[in-house]
Amino acid sequence: MDKRALVVRLSSLGDVVLTSAVFDPLVELGYKPYLLTLKPYGELFSDDHRVRVLQVDKAELFKKETLSSLKGFDLYLDLHKNLRTLLLRLKLGGRWLSYNKESIRRRLAVHFKVFVKPYSVVKAYLQTIGYAQGKPKLLVSEERLKLWEERLGSGYVCIAPGARYEKKRYPYFREVVRLLLSEGYRVVLVGDKKDREYTQGWEGENLCGELKLSDIPAVIKKASLFIGNDSGLLHVARAVGTKCIQVYGGTHPTLGFAVEEEEGLYLIRGLPCQPCDLHGKGSCKYKTFPCLNIDPGVVFESALRLLPG
CATH class of the missing domain: 3.40.50.2000 (Glycogen Phosphorylase B;)
Incomplete structure (x- = not known):
């Protein structure tokens, strides 16, 4: 498994856990999954042999040494999709895919009930790599x-x-x-x-x-x-x-x-x-x-x- 995929989800705890839904599909597609997240969320994956966690302090995210370690992946999955991850994309280059966050629709749903409709973050994560179904999964030793x-x-x-x-x-x-x-x-x-x-x-x-x-x-x-x-x-x-x-x-x-x-x-x-x-x-x-x-x-x-x- 020579190809490497970096899954980017910096926070928070629940959102980071849900990225685990894409690990097995990435392996099926021939990638070794890596996860970029903030401390301490990576500790949840201590026993999970499928993924290698790159855990950083927020203040270190854009330091030269960190950015250097994040270059060279065959695929980047932006499962956070905010200004920080946009900046990462600009600094790292490479092939990036990002999920359908439905940001505008979800914000409108707070004020206008016509925008309330079924939506699953897990399914949106999976659809980023062409999968329709799947579930989050954490391995425990x-x-x-x-x-x-x-x-x-x-x-x-x-x-x-x-x-x-x-x-x-x-x-x-x-x-x-x-x-x-x-x-x-x-x-x-x-x-x-x-x-x-x-x-x-x-x-x-x-x-x-x-x-x-x-x-x-x-x-x-x-x-x-x-x-x-x-x-x-x-x-x-x-x-x-x-x-x-x-x-x-x-x-x-x-x-x-x-x-x-x-x-x-x-x-x-x-x-x-x-x-x-x-x-x-x-x-x-x-x-x-x-x-x-x-x-x-x-x-x-x-x-x-x-x-x-």
């Missing part, structure tokens, strides 16, 4: 899986209550945890240090802020079900093959990040104000976040439908 099964067991429900923006953060996960525990299910919480503060005192096994990024895929893979917001760890669950429940707030499936039917399900109120922002930023114009007013019993019942037995 047997050694890492065995290590975490010895520590945690398996078959638990993994819940990630955090999200970068308040409009994407479902506020009733604690009640969902209690409902699951009352029915005899084990619950493991995952997230970062901020999520640790948020979940202080919650029941269940709290691993928020305790895991290395390279270990998170293994912990999620050993779960029977993952429940989370429209955020990065949800896409890790998709990529390791764990059934998911995705809870929507201020965003919407039309923006491209909804789970597919075979991956699980998503819950959305379907209010006229959804989506209210491309990324879920900002404050709620109603001050009450009605989009997140989904009864925890609904999330619990959805979980029971997806859990084995």
Whole structure:
């Protein structure tokens, strides 16, 4: 496999994970996949032998040494498509393909519902190289899986209550945890240090802020079900093959990040104000976040439908 393809997706966590959908197709096309991303996202691929990760600090991206190391690839895939990657294209040269981001249509969908239509970022990534179907896939080593099964067991429900923006953060996960525990299910919480503060005192096994990024895929893979917001760890669950429940707030499936039917399900109120922002930023114009007013019993019942037995 002499040809090399550089997949460019600098951030954020979920978007970077979803680029894994193109790794196997690139191998089928005769390329060795490389991934250019910002630190620390490359750690997610620590066990994935299919791809070589080139991980850089944001401040180093356009330094002479970095640019020199990025030259000479047979194919460049721009799966970020912003001003920084445009500048990379100008500086590196070579053969570039970029995905159909539908930037204008998605922004218009925030304000005009006539522009709300089905769209999948994963399918858009794949269509860049001529593939119609495929799924994100993260490989996790047997050694890492065995290590975490010895520590945690398996078959638990993994819940990630955090999200970068308040409009994407479902506020009733604690009640969902209690409902699951009352029915005899084990619950493991995952997230970062901020999520640790948020979940202080919650029941269940709290691993928020305790895991290395390279270990998170293994912990999620050993779960029977993952429940989370429209955020990065949800896409890790998709990529390791764990059934998911995705809870929507201020965003919407039309923006491209909804789970597919075979991956699980998503819950959305379907209010006229959804989506209210491309990324879920900002404050709620109603001050009450009605989009997140989904009864925890609904999330619990959805979980029971997806859990084995």
